[in-house]
Amino acid sequence: MHFATSFWQRAPSQRPLVVCFCLVSVLTIGCALLSLLIGAGAVDITESWSTLWGQGNEEAHFVIMELRLPRTLVGLVVGIALGISGALMQAVARNPLAEPGLLGVSAGASFAVAAALILGASAATLAMGVAQLGALAGCFFVMIAARLQGQFKDPVRLVLAGAALTSLLTALTSILLMYDQRAADEIRFWVTGSVAGRHLSNLVTVLPYFAIAAAITLYVSKPLASMALGEKVALGLGHNPRTIRYLVMLAVALFAGSATAIAGPIMFVGLVVPFAARALVGPDIRRTMIMCLPIGPLMIIGADILTRMIAQPAEMPLGVLTAMVGAPVLMLIVRAKRLPTLA
Amino acid sequence: MSSSTQAPLGTQSITLKHDDHVIIDGLDVTFPAGKVTAIVGPNGCGKSTLLNGLSRVHLPSSGHILLNGKDIHSMPAKQVAKKLALLPQETSAPDGITVRELIRFGRHPHQSLFKQWGMDDRTAIEFALQAANLESLGDRLLDTLSGGQRQRAWIAMSIAQETPLLLLDEPTSALDLGHQIEVFDLIRELAAAGKTIIMVVHDLAMAARYADHLIAMKGGEIVAQGSPKQVITPEILESLYGVHCDLLADPHTGAPILVNVRRAHDSGASKAAAPSDKKQAELAL
Numbered sequence: 001m002h003f004a005t006s007f008w009q010r011a012p013s014q015r016p017l018v019v020c021f022c023l024v025s026v027l028t029i030g031c032a033l034l035s036l037l038i039g040a041g042a043v044d045i046t047e048s049w050s051t052l053w054g055q056g057n058e059e060a061h062f063v064i065m066e067l068r069l070p071r072t073l074v075g076l077v078v079g080i081a082l083g084i085s086g087a088l089m090q091a092v093a094r095n096p097l098a099e100p101g102l103l104g105v106s107a108g109a110s111f112a113v114a115a116a117l118i119l120g121a122s123a124a125t126l127a128m129g130v131a132q133l134g135a136l137a138g139c140f141f142v143m144i145a146a147r148l149q150g151q152f153k154d155p156v157r158l159v160l161a162g163a164a165l166t167s168l169l170t171a172l173t174s175i176l177l178m179y180d181q182r183a184a185d186e187i188r189f190w191v192t193g194s195v196a197g198r199h200l201s202n203l204v205t206v207l208p209y210f211a212i213a214a215a216i217t218l219y220v221s222k223p224l225a226s227m228a229l230g231e232k233v234a235l236g237l238g239h240n241p242r243t244i245r246y247l248v249m250l251a252v253a254l255f256a257g258s259a260t261a262i263a264g265p266i267m268f269v270g271l272v273v274p275f276a277a278r279a280l281v282g283p284d285i286r287r288t289m290i291m292c293l294p295i296g297p298l299m300i301i302g303a304d305i306l307t308r309m310i311a312q313p314a315e316m317p318l319g320v321l322t323a324m325v326g327a328p329v330l331m332l333i334v335r336a337k338r339l340p341t342l343a
Numbered sequence: 344m345s346s347s348t349q350a351p352l353g354t355q356s357i358t359l360k361h362d363d364h365v366i367i368d369g370l371d372v373t374f375p376a377g378k379v380t381a382i383v384g385p386n387g388c389g390k391s392t393l394l395n396g397l398s399r400v401h402l403p404s405s406g407h408i409l410l411n412g413k414d415i416h417s418m419p420a421k422q423v424a425k426k427l428a429l430l431p432q433e434t435s436a437p438d439g440i441t442v443r444e445l446i447r448f449g450r451h452p453h454q455s456l457f458k459q460w461g462m463d464d465r466t467a468i469e470f471a472l473q474a475a476n477l478e479s480l481g482d483r484l485l486d487t488l489s490g491g492q493r494q495r496a497w498i499a500m501s502i503a504q505e506t507p508l509l510l511l512d513e514p515t516s517a518l519d520l521g522h523q524i525e526v527f528d529l530i531r532e533l534a535a536a537g538k539t540i541i542m543v544v545h546d547l548a549m550a551a552r553y554a555d556h557l558i559a560m561k562g563g564e565i566v567a568q569g570s571p572k573q574v575i576t577p578e579i580l581e582s583l584y585g586v587h588c589d590l591l592a593d594p595h596t597g598a599p600i601l602v603n604v605r606r607a608h609d610s611g612a613s614k615a616a617a618p619s620d621k622k623q624a625e626l627a628l
Contacts, residue, residue, distance in 0.1 A: 011484060013439030219456070226448050232400050232431035237504070238424025238452040283437040284444075 013282025017290060020280050024294040031301045035072045036064055039308030039315075074195045074203060075301040078259045078266065079273075081210065083296025084217060084289055085255035086270025087277065089142075091224050091285045092248040095158055096275070097333070098142075100135070100256035101267035103162030107169040108138025109260035110191060114173045118180050128205045128261045135257030139249045141165055159334075193264035193319020195304050206258040213254035217289065220247050225285045266319050268326020269299055275333075351376050351508055351539050352397060352427070357406030359389070359396045366392045367563040369406065374541050374556070379534045381544040381554035383574075385584055389563040390543045391432070391512060397541065398429040398510050410508075424452035428501035432512040432543075436485050442496045443481040446471050449503030467503045474536075475499035475529060491522030495529055502533070509533065511542040515549070527553040551575050551598050559583055575599040581607050 007015060037048040043060045048068075051060040082100070089098040100106050112134025145161040173191060223239035231241045259266065276299075277291035300318070303325070307316045353373035359366050366389045374380050382390040395401035397408060399415060408415040415423055428449070436445060449471065450464045472478050475495045485493060494514060501509055514530070515523040523546075531553060534540050544550040550557060550571070557574040559567045561583055567574045580588055580601070588604040 011439045013437075013444075013484075014441070222451065222454075226451060228437045229445075229448060230431060230433070230435055232395075232398070232429065233434065233448075235400055235420075236398060236424065236427075236429030236431075236501075236510075237448060238421040240420055282439045284440070 011282065012278070012280060013284060013287070015281055017281055017287055020291060021294065024280070024291065024298065028294040028298040028301070031298055031305070032072050032076065035075065035301050035305050036068050039068070039305060070198055070200045070203070071195050071304065072301060073200065074198045074262055075304050076297040077203060077206070077210065078195060078263045079269070079296030079298070079300035080293055081213075081255040081259040081296075082266060082269040082300070083273035083277070083292035084213075085252045085259070087274040087285065087288050087292050088217065088220075088224070088248050088255075089252050089270070090274055091228065091288075092245055092252075093142075093158065094228075097159045097271065097330075099268070099271035100138070100252060100259075101265060101270050102159055102166070102330075103138070103142045104165030104169060105135050105138035105142065105252065105256045106260045106265035106267070107166040107173075108136075108141070109134040109257050110265045111169040111173045111176075112137070113261070114176050114191075118176050128209070128258075131261035132209055132254060132257035135260060136250070136253040138165070138169075138256075139253040143245075143249060191264065192317035193266040193322070194307075194317045195263045195300065196307075196315060196318075198262055202262050206261055209254045209258045213251045213258070216247050216251040216254075220244050220251070221286050221289065224248060228283070228285065264319055266300070267323050268330065269296070269303075269322055272326060272329060273299055350374055351411055352541065353409050354393075354397070355407040355409060357396060357403040357408060359392050359401055360404050361392070365563070367396070370563070370565070372558065372565060372568075374539065376539050377534065377537055378555040379530060379540045379542070379553060380556040380558060381542055381550035382558045382560060383544055383547055383550050383583075384560035384566075388560040388583075390560050392563075393560070394510055394512050394541070394543050398427065399423065400429075400431075421452050421455075424504065424506070426506050427508040427510065428504040428506040430497055430501055430509070430511045430514060432516060434497055438486065440485050441482055442477055442485060442488070442499070443468065443472070445485055445496055446481075446500050446503045449500040452504060467505055471499040471502035474502050474532070489522065490518045491525040494518060494522070494526050498526070498529060498533075507537070508539045508541070511540070513543050513545055516545060523549065547575070547580075548601055551600070552593065552596070571598050575601070 007019070036052065037045045043051070043063045047056055047060050048064055050056050051064050085105075086099045089100060089103070090096055092098075109131040112130045116130040142158075142162065145158065145165075170191075177191070223234060223241075223244045226234040226237050226239055227241055227244065234241050234244075256270070273292050273296045274288055276295050277288045281287040281291050303321050304318055307318050307321050310316050310321070350373035354370055356369040356371055358368050358370075370393070372393075382393060384390050392401060396403055399408075399420075402416075410418065410423065410426055415427075446468050447464075450467060453464065453467075454460070472481050475498055477492070477495060477499055480488065480492060480496075485496060488496065498509075498511075498514070511530070515526050518526065527549060530540055530542070534555070542554075544554070552571075554571065557568060557571055558565055559574050559579060566582060567579045575590065577588060577590065580586055585607045586604050587607050588601045591600045591602055592598070593600055
């Protein structure tokens with residue numbers, strides 16, 4: 001008990017990372033297990049449990065292995081991608097509200113996918129690379145918007161610019177879909193965001209992008225941490241802030257593009273996950289990103305479980321749920337007297 | 344020039360511009376090894392721009408900055424960071440960082456993807472804590488320290504960088520008198536231990552007292568350089584700041600002390616004549 005109180009009384013930045021990581025990981029694993037046990041398909045919890053241990057009938061096996069397992073794994077990957085890309089973007093913009101979903105990166109990716117499908121592509125394999133390109137274009141827009149307003153100074157302005165881009169791209173996507181009913185059916189989840197109905201093969205196609213983004217993230221984590229001390233300090237320590245910034249945006253585009261390619265645009269997760277991570281372990285970007293690893297999947301898989309339970313027997317799209325929960329959270333953050341700053 | 348007398352840092356006709364506005368035009372300057380050099384001058388004289396140029400923050404549009412005789416922009420950034428540390432004027436650290444964590448950043452140039460955290464890093468950090476007189480404060484949060492302690496922690500970060508050269512941009516600008524002395528004393532100790540220190544200082548009296556070598560700038564050019572006694576003369580002060588003053592000698596060090604500072608030509612009967620006189624004095628330079 002004594003340990004527990006002293007743990008929470010410590011400044012977040014001084015809490016032992018390993019303990020925080022393990023605590024949240026246990027929750028995440030529990031959530032993933034729950035995601036295999038309930039929802040989607042007429043297999044109840046006890047039946048699911050015995051199926052997991054190799055018993056159970058053909059149908060239960062199919063539901064769990066072909067429906068719920070891919071869905072859970074997709075949630076895991078998407079959660080990590082969105083959490084890390086949000087943390088990276090907030091660090092490089094020195095703006096606590098920066099997030100790929102809010103700033104139009106995800107909308108760029110899904111618009112690119114819609115355009116490709118209308119232009120005749122139907123294979124999901126093509127959609128992956130296209131989504132990355134769309135996300136990259138979104139990232140460049142964010143960089144330009146940030147540059148125009150001079151070094152990302154005002155958090156809310158950047159979000160406004162991102163909101164404008166997001167609505168524009170969403171409107172354009174809707175126009176495209178109006179003219180093409182076939183694409184409209186195929187793309188529905190790319191517009192709303194969902195981890196349901198995905199195959200493991202979808203996951204495999206994004207893995208290379210995901211791996212590159214992860215490698216870049218490892219490489220930039222240390223210089224990025226020093227950039228929190230100011231750009232001149234980072235330069236004095238032998239880092240190159242400009243190169244680091246471009247590498248970070250590339251990683252964000254790859255992560256957000258991958259996540260959007262598999263699950264469609266999911267807003268606010270990239271915002272809330274790093275917030276939660278910082279509340280637990282403080283603002284150091286390396287600690288924040290390590291905590292995003294369990295927190296991101298926890299939020300996505302947790303939210304996905306909710307989508308199966310809220311509107312039974314139908315399912316609510318994941319993107320709709322995160323928007324409904326995330327929008328009020330964002331309003332609370334913006335309304336807070338003192339907007340949290342990143343150094 | 345033999346390498347033993349070679350200045351560790353100098354410029355070769357560098358031109359520094361802000362957009363299209365030329366701040367410094369073809370400047371040559373060298374900084375003496377193992378000494379504390381203070382760059383002084385009125386607001387907008389280009390002293391901070393020069394320091395930013397020396398530390399690679401500001402890219403020169405022409406000319407070279409020579410670090411041990413080699414062009415600084417032809418060297419890998421990490422190599423430069425092992426020789427030259429920089430403490431900018433405005434610093435900010437993330438909430439909840441401790442003194443020791445801040446100092447750890449100073450080790451970045453000595454680490455790489457394959458050489459992460461080693462024994463030499465640990466020794467360097469403990470040494471920096473000791474040198475900056477912060478041994479007992481290593482685990483304190485930076486925000487809980489006094490201004491002087493905080494600035495010493497930042498300097499300790501650059502000590503941990505283990506560079507022969509240290510550049511400081513107005514290291515005491517936000518500090519009260521006691522904390523200023525605290526920081527300048529530390530800077531003197533570092534110079535006594537063999538570091539070459541180059542700093543921009545706003546306060547001429549402090550510069551005169553704590554620097555070995557002064558470089559006085561105005562309009563992007565060097566008006567005078569040398570020991571404080573050579574540089575701080577009534578004539579040079581008038582040309583720099585447009586002031587008249589009397590000088591006394593510090594009873595302990597002999598360094599010049601400014602007293603009775605007043606605007607040039609303002610003490611006489613005709614105040615209205617002062618601006619044009621001042622302008623003439625400037626033109627005469």
